[in-house]
Amino acid sequence: MIEAGKAYVTTSRLFVTGVRDLSQQCQGDAVISECLQRFGDSLQEMVNYHMILFDQAQRSVRQQLHNFVKEDVRKFKETKKQFDKVREDMELSLVRNAQAPRHRPHEVEEATGALTLTRKCFRHLALDYVLQINVLQAKKKFEILDSMLSFMHAQHSFFQQGYSLLHQLDPYMKKLAAELDQLVIDSAVEKREMERKHAAIQQRTLLQDFSYDEPKVEFDVDAPSGVVMEGYLFKRASNAFKTWNRRWFSIQNSQLVYQKKLKDVLTVVVDDLRLCSVKPCEDIERRFCFEVVSPTKSCMLQADSEKLRQAWVQAVQASIASAYRESPDSCYSERLDRTASPSTSSIDSATDSRERSVKGESVLQRVQNVAGNSQCGDCGQPDPRWASINLGVLLCIECSGIHRSLGVHCSKVRSLTLDSWEPELLKLMCELGNSTMNQIYEAQCEGPGGKKPTASSPRQDKEAWIKDKYVEKKFLRKPPSAPAREAPRPWRAQKCQRHHSSPRVPAARRKVRLEPILPSVAALSAAGAVERKFRRDSLFCPDELDSLFSYFDAGAAAAGPRKGAESEESSGEADGEAEAWGPADVRELHPGLLAHRAARARDLRALAMALAHGAEVNWADAEDEGKTPLVQAVLGGSLIVCEFLLQNGADVNQRDSRGRAPLHHATLLGRTGQVCLFLKRGADQHALDHEQQDPLSIAIQEANADIVTLLRLARMAEEMREAEAPPGQPGALAGSSPTELQYRRCIQEFISLHLEES
Template sequence: MIDTGKAFCLANKQFMNGIRDLAQYSCKDALVEANLSKFSDTLQEMINYHNILFDQTQRSIKAQLQTFVKEDIKKFKDAKKQFEKVSEEKENALVKNAQVQRNKQHEVEEATNILTATRKCFRHIALDYVLQINVLQSKRRSEILKSMLSFMYAHLTFFHQGYDLFSELGPYMKDLGAQLDQLAVDAAKEKRDMEQKHSTIQQKAALQDYSGDDTKLEYNVDAANGIVMEGYLFKRASNAFKTWNRRWFSIQNNQLVYQKKFKDNPTVVVEDLRLCTVKHCEDIERRFCFEVVSPTKSCMLQADSEKLRQAWIKAVQTSIATAYREKGDESEKQEKKSSPSTGSLESGSETKEKLLKGESALQRVQCIPGNAACCDCGLADPRWASINLGITLCIECSGIHRSLGVHFSKVRSLTLDSWEPELLKLMCELGNDVINRIYEAKLEKVGVKKPQPGSQRQEKEAYIKAKYVERKFVEKQPAAAVSPLESRTKVLPQSQEEKRHSAPEKSLLAVEQGVASPRVRSSDSGIQQSVDDSREHLASTISANSLYEPEGEKQESSVFYDSRQLNPGLHLYRAAFEKNLPDMAEALAHGAEVNWVNMEENKATPLIQAVRGGSLVTCEFLLQNGANVNIRDMKGRGPLHHATVLGHTGQVCLFLKRGANQHATDEDGKDPLSIAVEAANADIVTLLRLARMNEEMRESEGLYGQPGDEIYQDIFRDFSQMASNNPEKLNRFQQSDSQKP
């Protein structure tokens, strides 16, 4: 009974734990959770009472009866055995005494003595036996009744405790019963309402065309849970097979995310919606597709219908606009708390993070004349920039610029994005005043009014499109502009034929081809002077012709020309060599092709001329405006070849970052690495070999389109910082004739 009772208590405890778990799972339903918790506590008390009852039973019945059985009855049994043994001995003595013959006196005496002794022992044992019987009978009566009385009192206590416990619970149970009656009434009413709504929906569906959409079309930018819109979309994978997978997408917290399964952690597709655009895709076979494009990647998505596609595109666009406003307000508050800027470029000893952070970029760029207000509408304190135009913009104008496409304007945040040092210098070389003098030259003549900060968005859109896409306000070149060949003949002090045979040109050509004995290297710090007289003469001659001047010193050309008489392409070509970014911007505004080829000078491009001019910023400006880093001249040398030949380490680093092909060979079969090895330029050899190793590593691991190893990125970042802020540190290529390979 006790063992079964304990098993009953254990089963009850398991049941009570199940009730408690059910209460926890019902945490969103206050009524269910509260009542189940109350009942489980009551059941736990009853289990405790049961355990007490069985403990008392253990002590009152089992322990006492076991003592009675093991001690008292054992003594009785021992006494009984002794009595039976003595009785048997007495019977044997009587039989033996009766059988002794009269004539055998000795045997008669012996039998008589044994019988006498046995009778004495029998009487003694018999008395003990009777005593044990009386003791056992007495204890049997008292011990059993005493044990049962204790057992019954234990039950009395148990039931009293249970009665008191449930007496307290009684009113609570009555209240719950009344609530359940009301719940039953409410449930019946809700069921009728749902049946009525279901019938109404069916009637409406019968009157409308079924679109096939099973996803909610509405979006809400002010949703309480932060989710603007969510639903299923097909996503095209970025693998080689371009497979399509159905995923649950949502726009939340200024991000576009998706989940494969409900419990999976969301995968972020676009981390910041402000830096992306969304557009329709009609050039693929699947229907209802649209693309979300960010600065680092693009994501092709497919909706289930045209209505859904339009809804998703509208939701993304609205979220972008909302994020602009919210983040713009946050940035303003943070900027007001930050310390004032010195406006100067920080020294190379400072950390890379500090050099690249957005706050520093904002302070430096806004110090340029005209940059303290939006270039297009004049709103104060702009936080965005067009990096290929070199201007600052407000949030609204930056959104309009972004919609023009990256071939017209590349928008970047001055506070949220990281800025490479060469890009910062580019911004500091131009500015709103410079660009507006070019793109708004005829603004007053044509009678167009420039938008104000409070102007309508449509007015700003029309103005910006006319200004940068149609270029309506750019001062047109004279109609009598001469051809490139004629202008060259007019403005050059000597003919092209004479120039080709001049001593400096021959010497330079010999150096580039590796034929002449003198080795000349130019870097951002200037020419490395050689030891012998011939080298000094060659270097001074080249410097006199303004071929290799250090960056930061505006080159005064020995060739004077009127830019209005030049073909725009030739204008860009000349300005690139002279490191004149405003003139380059003007040439592009006049329609210059950024990859224009000078057929009269070995098919060189403006980018190659920028390399020859020795300016890192000029190269960056051309690359940001779409210059092809792999176009080669007549001798098979591209910008990377020329930068390697001239020893411009910063330019080599820039071209490698921009995807230059370092495996291309010139007419002599030399690639940039072999040229750098022959010149014993350790910095350039290091960069080229690192880039090649990184390229091979990405190919072996299948990481096409990825930036590659972090160490590789850190090294190139270090070289970029040094080339822009401390170019003299890269001017360490000294080599005598005895050291030449």
């Protein structure tokens, strides 16, 4: 044991040395360096304690017992040998005494004398032998007990010292554990961000690979940074071998410069562009070459393509013209104080700047800026970072766990920092908020069980409050028991006076209809050039969706009737419906009818109140052609109301009495954003109404190119999924396979053909 312990101490010392070396290597990170240093010192102390333990075991057990065996037991064995020898002599004397004959008195006397002497010696030695046995037995007891007691005292000291050492280290370890949890969360966020950037780069590269034209190369003579254009070019050396080297060139401050690496010093090729000229070179073996000639030298350069060569030539010519327009001395008034180009064509940095300009502030900041969202809607904990997306409230992490236990039919929980947020869902969260929803669910908190918990309340109190609030709904304002609430009052929306037998829209009208949407379709075909990001679950990129949502929420009602058909809004019903209906009207309405009217009037608060009071989200009004609240939301023109209903379980494929699903109505009214939303939520675009028309045929009849393109792309995506699905798994999503790449190419061809036909 001691030998194995010494080997363990030796290897432990090597491990501590490795930990300290690692601490020296991590000097740049204060957290890791401090952790390794403190833990290394503690482990070294533990090694010292182990060494002390083994030394005490050596002295108390091994050495003491070794001395007992070597000295005391050895003496006892020698005494036993002497005793055995004397006993044998006495036995021989007894034999001789017995054999002495009577007629020989001298032999008898001699044998008797020898026996007497031997017996005396035997008795003395026997006493010594018995004494040695008793002494050895007594000493054995206290020797064993003393050695084991000393060893256990050593063990006690070892563990006591170890406990004291680790007890002093315990606060730091708890602090480090808390920091480690945050580091894990930060690492997950960073990983998600890097994966998103990686997917964006791959998508951009994919779209560029399948675009028919190269991305347009632009230069800016009046750039604020002073860099007109920059990029990689091959430069022919001036040595005898005429070798070609790839360098990073830039035109800045009326000079042509290059550098070998990012942080290298700039090398000036042309000091003053006003004194040089540029021309393409077709008389050399290499392609895409051009020459910059100055009074003292010439520089042969090569671009990667013909378009890049033309761009560089035009950039140099434009820089020459710009230098002449400036004052003669202006070119020398500014020095090259840059050690590297302002832009290294970093895809990540460009993507980040674009996203920052589009998104503005983060999801967390945008949602927390809503009234009441600075603290948890259920317990008041500040800085909530979780949300219930179907209830529209922000929650702390503990309350979010309680909401999860309620089930997704009651509350759908999502993280504001770790999950991705669709634009429509983010806008929905910004429209609701803790203040609005608590005015509904906490309208009457008086009475037993009505005390709202705080952030420091026990979990069971919070759980009881949340169940009473959202499941039992004990704190809702009790509606008056009026007869009007037993059955809905008659309330019908005017029917859409659409003439299905009208002739097809002339080509001239279709052309006028298509002009406003051409930029968006063209944006799809040029997605590789503008570096847009696409998601698998969305056919439009997020910024396009965001603009569509803003349009359909803010300007759909004011946009006026479409030219393709007379909708419900064009019949004058929207204005009549938008008349004020106050709280008294709300209390008198049946919850189902209230949900219908709120969805049509785009009143999210009233709709949330109706659902809280038990309105069926898929209730069909038999007196209004079996329309559901989702269909009323389509007619009202609010995409956010549609999103709210879908999050609360609305059936996207439920049809009215005319066989029309919400997708049919959105297509008929030209609501592109709603069509996109319904397709994302699994709407059946092959469903036929009673007139045997599917959404695509309606969109073609209405000459709405946006929706036609959207539905056809969705149909192509569905066909690709079915084609890529393995046997027995119809409709499985295709991965990044060659077939999916071919699907991207088909999308580009379809857009081009669609524009030509239009």
